[in-house]
Amino acid sequence: xxxxxxxxxxxxxxxxxxxxxxxxxxxxxxxxxxxxxxxxxxxxxxxxxxxxxxxxxxxxxxxxxxxxxxxxxxxxxxxxxxxxxxxxxxxxxxxxxxxxxxxxxxxxxxxxxxxxxxxxxxxxxxxxxxxxxxxxxxxxxxxxxxxxxxxxxxxxxxxxxxxxxxxxxxxxxxxxxxxxxxxxxxxxxxxxxxxxxxxxxxxxxxxxxxxxxxxxxxxxxxxxxxxxxxxxxxxxxxxxxxxxxxxxxxxxxxxxxxxxxxxxxxxxxxxxxxxxx
Amino acid sequence: xxxxxxxxxxxxxxxxxxxxxxxxxxxxxxxxxxxxxxxxxxxxxxxxxxxxxxxxxxxxxxxxxxxxxxxxxxxxxxxxxxxxxxxxxxxxxxxxxxxxxxxxxxxxxxxxxxxxxxxxxxxxxxxxxxxxxxxxxxxxxxxxxxxxxxxxxxxxxxxxxxxxxxxxxxxxxxxxxxxxxxxxxxxxxxxxxxxxxxxxxxxxxxxxxxxxxxxxxxxxxxxxxxxxxxxxxxxxxxxxxxxxxxxxxxxxxxxxxxxxxxxxxxxxxxxxxxxxxxxxxxxxx
Numbered sequence: 061x062x063x064x065x066x067x068x069x070x071x072x073x074x075x076x077x078x079x080x081x082x083x084x085x086x087x088x089x090x091x092x093x094x095x096x097x098x099x100x101x102x103x104x105x106x107x108x109x110x111x112x113x114x115x116x117x118x119x120x121x122x123x124x125x126x127x128x129x130x131x132x133x134x135x136x137x138x139x140x141x142x143x144x145x146x147x148x149x150x151x152x153x154x155x156x157x158x159x160x161x162x163x164x165x166x167x168x169x170x171x172x173x174x175x176x177x178x179x180x181x182x183x184x185x186x187x188x189x190x191x192x193x194x195x196x197x198x199x200x201x202x203x204x205x206x207x208x209x210x211x212x213x214x215x216x217x218x219x220x221x222x223x224x225x226x227x228x229x230x231x232x233x234x235x236x237x238x239x240x241x242x243x244x245x246x247x248x249x250x251x252x253x254x255x256x257x258x259x260x261x262x263x264x265x266x267x268x269x270x271x272x273x274x275x276x277x278x279x280x281x282x283x284x285x286x287x288x289x290x291x292x293x294x295x296x297x298x299x300x301x302x303x304x305x306x307x308x309x310x311x312x313x314x315x316x317x318x319x320x321x322x323x324x325x326x327x328x329x330x331x332x333x334x335x336x337x
Numbered sequence: 338x339x340x341x342x343x344x345x346x347x348x349x350x351x352x353x354x355x356x357x358x359x360x361x362x363x364x365x366x367x368x369x370x371x372x373x374x375x376x377x378x379x380x381x382x383x384x385x386x387x388x389x390x391x392x393x394x395x396x397x398x399x400x401x402x403x404x405x406x407x408x409x410x411x412x413x414x415x416x417x418x419x420x421x422x423x424x425x426x427x428x429x430x431x432x433x434x435x436x437x438x439x440x441x442x443x444x445x446x447x448x449x450x451x452x453x454x455x456x457x458x459x460x461x462x463x464x465x466x467x468x469x470x471x472x473x474x475x476x477x478x479x480x481x482x483x484x485x486x487x488x489x490x491x492x493x494x495x496x497x498x499x500x501x502x503x504x505x506x507x508x509x510x511x512x513x514x515x516x517x518x519x520x521x522x523x524x525x526x527x528x529x530x531x532x533x534x535x536x537x538x539x540x541x542x543x544x545x546x547x548x549x550x551x552x553x554x555x556x557x558x559x560x561x562x563x564x565x566x567x568x569x570x571x572x573x574x575x576x577x578x579x580x581x582x583x584x585x586x587x588x589x590x591x592x593x594x595x596x597x598x599x600x601x602x603x604x605x606x607x608x609x610x611x612x613x614x615x616x617x618x619x620x621x622x
Contacts, residue, residue, distance in 0.1 A: 229507065
């Protein structure tokens with residue numbers, strides 16, 4: 061049993077993957093709470109898909125993925141705004157059209173004959189390919205996101221509770237929403253390298269959604285979300301080691317299981333509370 | 338937050354003849370030929386009134402009559418299109434409690450503490466002192482023993498008092514209450530009456546948007562709005578059939594046995610029925 065726990069740790073690959081998923085889990089858990097409370101899940105997933113051509117382009121020309129992703133996410137954001145204005149469509153429609161177009165463009169580029177191997181890592185993540193540099197980058201950017209969240213905590217709390225009172229409280233609601241989206245985008249840039257374009261939304265939304273079912277205050281919700289994300293991440297990597305499954309997908313399955321467990325626990329709690337009354 | 342919106346010369350006018358002489362305070366609000374609206378088109382115009390510290394002002398008018406627009410101007414969110422509006426102090430809004438998010442993970446103390454943000458620079462976070470002040474404000478509104486309870490677990494009247502505590506933590510001189518009696522049972526409504534009286538007694542000005550003419554008769558001033566200012570003054574002088582018809586567009590129901598004052602607009606709602614919610618109430622124009 062003990063061996064089963066320590067054996068994977070003797071490999072640098074698994075150690076680095078565990079370090080990366082732990083960092084991603086802590087940051088995603090924290091910002092995921094605001095994504096859930098501000099109902100930004102759709103935006104977060106769209107941002108993740110929209111940066112795909114940026115990642116592919118960076119991989120094709122050999123530029124850092126982080127840079128490609130950042131450029132991709134900026135272009136996606138601008139296009140969403142422009143499409144929303146031009147077509148007179150509802151924001152939902154504009155986002156859907158722009159993001160699927162961008163994703164399609166990324167896939168076209170990725171399937172061209174010149175594309176290097178390993179592009180599927182961009183779609184499904186490459187946790188086991190994590191380098192020490194990746195971990196350092198995730199640590200630095202992740203810490204910056206956490207500090208920003210700590211500084212903005214009370215304002216995010218107040219505006220999420222009652223956006224209408226923002227101006228009276230001296231909080232510029234539009235600016236705060238933009239900053240929050242920027243922090244979400246930054247977190248996606250870091251997390252997408254581990255979990256890939258298609259799976260990254262799971263770690264942003266899943267743990268926070270699970271934590272929301274179990275907690276009634278924001279700080280405990282953040283701690284619980286971080287704990288769920290890290291637990292599922294570690295469990296997923298162990299599963300991938302022993303069951304020879306894809307690391308990113310295993311993490312996502314573990315996240316879904318955690319959410320189902322939380323939902324069951326919340327149901328049980330509410331039923332027992334109802335019985336007592 | 339000193340919301341000075343005056344874009345014209347500030348005038349000093351003599352205090353009006355009646356009403357507030359028993360509370361000789363400083364002037365808090367002065368509106369001079371004020372017009373406000375959106376995209377350059379006025380929603381509300383010809384507004385002229387003054388308010389002193391420590392007064393209760395009823396704001397009467399139909400939906401779309403400009404009550405919410407006036408609130409937004411008093412909060413500094415809307416600039417005058419013409420004329421001037423001066424508010425010599427901080428203002429805070431108390432929104433309708435049935436519109437707040439009940440599933441949001443906050444305690445009463447968290448909500449009351451949010452008011453402190455109004456006094457802080459953008460990089461400052463509320464301190465322990467601010468939380469103490471918020472706890473004190475909860476005590477003032479009679480919610481001191483519920484500080485650690487979830488906001489969503491409270492009744493409508495209790496949520497309202499917590500939102501008033503938030504305004505007190507902001508150290509607001511002017512409290513803007515939007516349809517505060519909507520959905521309250523008669524006990525909660527009486528309790529809110531007392532609280533408003535106490536707040537005014539402490540020198541705060543409370544402005545209450547309401548459809549309830551009867552209620553407004555107990556306050557110091559009424560301001561009747563229907564796209565323009567219909568009337569302003571002590572309720573006994575102002576509230577007659579003519580004014581109410583101009584305010585509510587002529588659809589007035591007269592209560593038998595109370596000639597003159599017992600006139601109610603069609604929107605009057607039943608305080609005995611806490612479940613009753615009229616979705617049309619208090620909508621933005």
